[in-house]
Amino acid sequence: MDLAEQLRNIGIENISSSPSQMYCYCTDASQIRGMPECVVRPQNTEQVSDIVKFANDNGIPLVARGAGTGMAGGAVAIKGGIVLDMSGMDRIISVEVENLQVLVEPGVVHSKLNEVLKPHGFFFPPDPGSSEMCTLGGLIGNNGSGMRSVKYGTTRHYVLDLEVVMADGSIIHTGSKTLKSITGYDLTGLMVGSEGTLGIITKALLKIHPLPKARSVMLASFETAEMAGEAVVRTLASGIVPSACEILDSTTIQALKSYDPQLDLSNAGAILLFEVDGTSGAVREGIETIKEVCSSLSFHTKAAEDTAEAERIWSARRMVGAAISRIDPKRTRVYVGEDIGVPIKEIPVMLSHIHKISEESGIPIMIYGHIGDGNLHTGMAIDLLDSAQMETVNKIADRIHRTAIMLGGTVSAEHGIGAARAEYVRMEKGNALDVMSAIKKALDPKGILNPGKMGV
Amino acid sequence: MDLAEQLRNIGIENISSSPSQMYCYCTDASQIRGMPECVVRPQNTEQVSDIVKFANDNGIPLVARGAGTGMAGGAVAIKGGIVLDMSGMDRIISVEVENLQVLVEPGVVHSKLNEVLKPHGFFFPPDPGSSEMCTLGGLIGNNGSGMRSVKYGTTRHYVLDLEVVMADGSIIHTGSKTLKSITGYDLTGLMVGSEGTLGIITKALLKIHPLPKARSVMLASFETAEMAGEAVVRTLASGIVPSACEILDSTTIQALKSYDPQLDLSNAGAILLFEVDGTSGAVREGIETIKEVCSSLSFHTKAAEDTAEAERIWSARRMVGAAISRIDPKRTRVYVGEDIGVPIKEIPVMLSHIHKISEESGIPIMIYGHIGDGNLHTGMAIDLLDSAQMETVNKIADRIHRTAIMLGGTVSAEHGIGAARAEYVRMEKGNALDVMSAIKKALDPKGILNPGKMGV
Numbered sequence: 001m002d003l004a005e006q007l008r009n010i011g012i013e014n015i016s017s018s019p020s021q022m023y024c025y026c027t028d029a030s031q032i033r034g035m036p037e038c039v040v041r042p043q044n045t046e047q048v049s050d051i052v053k054f055a056n057d058n059g060i061p062l063v064a065r066g067a068g069t070g071m072a073g074g075a076v077a078i079k080g081g082i083v084l085d086m087s088g089m090d091r092i093i094s095v096e097v098e099n100l101q102v103l104v105e106p107g108v109v110h111s112k113l114n115e116v117l118k119p120h121g122f123f124f125p126p127d128p129g130s131s132e133m134c135t136l137g138g139l140i141g142n143n144g145s146g147m148r149s150v151k152y153g154t155t156r157h158y159v160l161d162l163e164v165v166m167a168d169g170s171i172i173h174t175g176s177k178t179l180k181s182i183t184g185y186d187l188t189g190l191m192v193g194s195e196g197t198l199g200i201i202t203k204a205l206l207k208i209h210p211l212p213k214a215r216s217v218m219l220a221s222f223e224t225a226e227m228a229g230e231a232v233v234r235t236l237a238s239g240i241v242p243s244a245c246e247i248l249d250s251t252t253i254q255a256l257k258s259y260d261p262q263l264d265l266s267n268a269g270a271i272l273l274f275e276v277d278g279t280s281g282a283v284r285e286g287i288e289t290i291k292e293v294c295s296s297l298s299f300h301t302k303a304a305e306d307t308a309e310a311e312r313i314w315s316a317r318r319m320v321g322a323a324i325s326r327i328d329p330k331r332t333r334v335y336v337g338e339d340i341g342v343p344i345k346e347i348p349v350m351l352s353h354i355h356k357i358s359e360e361s362g363i364p365i366m367i368y369g370h371i372g373d374g375n376l377h378t379g380m381a382i383d384l385l386d387s388a389q390m391e392t393v394n395k396i397a398d399r400i401h402r403t404a405i406m407l408g409g410t411v412s413a414e415h416g417i418g419a420a421r422a423e424y425v426r427m428e429k430g431n432a433l434d435v436m437s438a439i440k441k442a443l444d445p446k447g448i449l450n451p452g453k454m455g456v
Numbered sequence: 457m458d459l460a461e462q463l464r465n466i467g468i469e470n471i472s473s474s475p476s477q478m479y480c481y482c483t484d485a486s487q488i489r490g491m492p493e494c495v496v497r498p499q500n501t502e503q504v505s506d507i508v509k510f511a512n513d514n515g516i517p518l519v520a521r522g523a524g525t526g527m528a529g530g531a532v533a534i535k536g537g538i539v540l541d542m543s544g545m546d547r548i549i550s551v552e553v554e555n556l557q558v559l560v561e562p563g564v565v566h567s568k569l570n571e572v573l574k575p576h577g578f579f580f581p582p583d584p585g586s587s588e589m590c591t592l593g594g595l596i597g598n599n600g601s602g603m604r605s606v607k608y609g610t611t612r613h614y615v616l617d618l619e620v621v622m623a624d625g626s627i628i629h630t631g632s633k634t635l636k637s638i639t640g641y642d643l644t645g646l647m648v649g650s651e652g653t654l655g656i657i658t659k660a661l662l663k664i665h666p667l668p669k670a671r672s673v674m675l676a677s678f679e680t681a682e683m684a685g686e687a688v689v690r691t692l693a694s695g696i697v698p699s700a701c702e703i704l705d706s707t708t709i710q711a712l713k714s715y716d717p718q719l720d721l722s723n724a725g726a727i728l729l730f731e732v733d734g735t736s737g738a739v740r741e742g743i744e745t746i747k748e749v750c751s752s753l754s755f756h757t758k759a760a761e762d763t764a765e766a767e768r769i770w771s772a773r774r775m776v777g778a779a780i781s782r783i784d785p786k787r788t789r790v791y792v793g794e795d796i797g798v799p800i801k802e803i804p805v806m807l808s809h810i811h812k813i814s815e816e817s818g819i820p821i822m823i824y825g826h827i828g829d830g831n832l833h834t835g836m837a838i839d840l841l842d843s844a845q846m847e848t849v850n851k852i853a854d855r856i857h858r859t860a861i862m863l864g865g866t867v868s869a870e871h872g873i874g875a876a877r878a879e880y881v882r883m884e885k886g887n888a889l890d891v892m893s894a895i896k897k898a899l900d901p902k903g904i905l906n907p908g909k910m911g912v
Contacts, residue, residue: 098689098801121695143638154636156645157613172888178797179829180610181866182599182649183873183884184910185892189612189645193638210695233554239577239666240735279696279745281737289735341634345554373635410637417639428639432628435899436641442898443891454640 014041032073036083045202053169064196066135072418106137125152143193150372163203167444212277218303221268228270229348244275245372259323331381337397340404341413375413425455470497488529492539501658509625520652522591527791528874562593581608599649606828619659623900668733674759677724682804684726700731701828715779787837793853796860797869831869881911
């Protein structure tokens with residue numbers, strides 16, 4: 001009796017196991033592949049609990065999946081078994097503005113939540129690039145963040161409580177409905193970022209934040225990436241906390257200019273994009289202060305004169321992912337070594353290391369990202385059918401990861417560890433990995449929850 | 457051979473075991489008592505590791521202690537054994553303003569860190585009332601916060617990495633030197649608030665924040681506590697995030713006025729104290745907005761006209777703890793039921809429950825605290841030698857705790873669970889406590905680390 005049949009026998013519905021459907025679930029936005037035996041689409045917590053209990057009783061791997069936008073294979077069933085497609089559990093259960101919180105199911109798409117919150121004058125601050133597609137369950141599982149984390153922090157800061165189905169099928173609440181509670185261990189924080197290896201999230205109580213009254217952006221152009229790095233350090237020390245602080249390196253700038261020749265970007269070694277939000281006075285003051293701080297290092301600064309101009313500047317930033325195709329239209333972007341973070345002071349060093357790696361390997365590497373918290377994204381494009389090229393970028397990624405760790409940094413600041421970066425957890429965390437594995441073993445003794453991920 | 461001698465035999469120094477010294481270590485700011493067999497004052501991580509390993513090998517309870525300012529018995533050796541007095545490990549090892557971080561030992565006193573950071577234009581935002589005494593190790597162990605957490609969050613948000621000695625004596629690093637990393641489970645967040653039950657913190661890498669350029673305060677007086685609660689809800693929804701939002705109820709106001717008749721406080725049902733910080737324009741706008749929002753509910757608002765006046769207002773707030781003695785100078789304040797938190801919308805309900813409990817028991821209860829995140833402190837004073845009174849306040853505390861839980865709240869928002877509130881963890885957290893206990897068991901199988909605390 002195959003797995004789908006066994007599940008049907010215990011009353012589970014919405015099961016697929018046809019090869020064509022399994023193919024749709026065999027990967028995410030990474031290069032990781034793994035074919036599940038079947039996919040189940042639960043509609044509520046009790047169904048999830050039944051499925052997890054079945055999997056645990058029978059030692060069957062179980063992988064929760066939202067929209068599959070992950071970049072590290074976190075939602076890929078590399079050991080086979082069951083994929084739990086959580087996208088059908090997509091209700092926004094309640095919006096409690098007075099309590100500064102919303103209760104959601106994990107399948108809610110990120111941008112949908114912010115649409116619903118906008119008329120209330122609120123928003124959910126984490127802002128992943130995949131906002132239009134990714135689900136909140138995936139965002140929480142990966143502790144995602146985005147451009148505004150320099151001011152607003154990561155997803156972990158906005159999760160008040162999670163309903164979680166544990167490996168044995170029991171259902172717990174990790175947190176509290178209050179904004180501040182220290183009763184017991186921080187199970188909420190532990191579940192956030194655990195990529196479905198410790199439990200399956202079935203509901204999330206999220207803290208929301210009032211929408212800022214005003215927002216403005218400015219660009220500063222620098223001769224070298226080092227000077228841009230120095231400007232970031234000085235800006236953050238000036239007492240202004242920008243709501244975004246992004247870098248575009250020279251390769252990225254060239255790709256953008258060739259993608260859209262109308263874009264008014266300097267031929268700089270690096271451009272910083274700053275956003276400030278708050279009350280209108282605070283925004284004015286913030287932009288002025290940043291301009292002043294940058295003036296001795298930058299050869300050109302430009303503040304957006306109105307919302308439309310700010311929007312044009314942001315569009316350019318958002319185009320980065322697509323622009324890489326302009327380097328060579330026959331190539332496809334691959335996500336490897338794309339999410340490192342380093343201490344702020346090490347950013348110029350990291351940038352020059354990546355430039356060196358790019359030169360030595362002959363593969364152009366775009367660098368952009370959330371420099372305000374040390375998170376740099378790299379972009380490489382290859383001919384996917386050329387296995388030698390894939391091997392080259394994997395080697396590049398390995399060098400990038402090792403360099404980041406050497407500088408006191410991390411192999412993933414926001415995209416996830418999954419299977420793609422699992423081998424680096426020991427290198428980065430040392431014997432703390434043993435503590436993580438002990439926790440994994442205690443909460444999932446049979447190892448059924450997303451096996452093969454995160455190095456645990 | 458007694459414990460002190462055994463420790464000396466393995467090369468440990470700085471051990472005390474005289475009854476008079478043990479007496480100094482037998483309690484904290486709570487009513488919990490427990491006599492250790494000896495106290496050791498380690499000077500570095502290796503010594504801590506040696507002591508922990510010895511305790512683990514011999515199954516001896518081990519309690520880490522900073523300044524003993526805790527209000528729940530967290531640092532009290534209720535099962536005897538060894539107290540590790542960490543106050544001698546008090547170096548500020550490095551201040552790296554460019555990386556927005558400092559590396560400290562756990563014995564550093566909170567206010568000392570902010571003194572050192574001030575000339576750099578930075579500060580460490582968590583602001584416990586015990587700032588002048590409490591150590592950072594204790595603050596981290598309890599995930600302390602304070603008046604400014606409504607804007608800045610709790611200690612957990614500012615811990616980047618911890619060096620921790622685990623129960624087996626091994627030394628791990630939980631986090632990263634980068635501002636954002638998602639490699640592995642959030643062991644940092646797990647250790648923060650675990651009250652020394654999972655490991656002994658020997659170093660902490662803390663994130664620092666630029667000092668705001670300006671800061672101002674205002675008071676708003678309300679006929680009833682309910683109206684004050686409504687004003688808080690509207691203020692938080694207005695888009696302004698105050699840096700403090702405190703409530704003083706009528707009992708607290710009367711105690712303050714009798715403590716210092718010069719204090720210019722209205723005879724109100726409740727007074728809210730708001731602080732706004734940021735750039736000077738933002739502060740002006742913030743205060744104006746709050747004034748406007750409160751105007752239809754408050755019968756009197758008053759913004760501080762200068763720094764001196766703001767300081768006078770803050771002094772009144774800080775006097776609250778002492779002022780309680782004015783209710784009856786022969787009584788001593790006891791800390792029981794003093795740290796609940798409820799969802800913001802439930803604050804007026806909680807306030808009226810406490811008023812009712814106070815009336816029914818005949819014990820005056822002051823209420824004040826960080827209403828902006830739902831955290832209410834209560835103050836009761838009794839004759840400590842009268843055991844009937846102690847019994848009465850314990851019954852009151854029990855009713856307060858149960859009411860908070862019933863309203864979706866917590867028995868401790870920032871002071872700690874320790875031994876004093878351990879019995880409520882199951883009530884508040886349900887079967888999530890089993891998950892906590894499984895983690896405790898996995899990381900400290902012999903149960904030597906701070907046994908009898910947190911309900912695990």
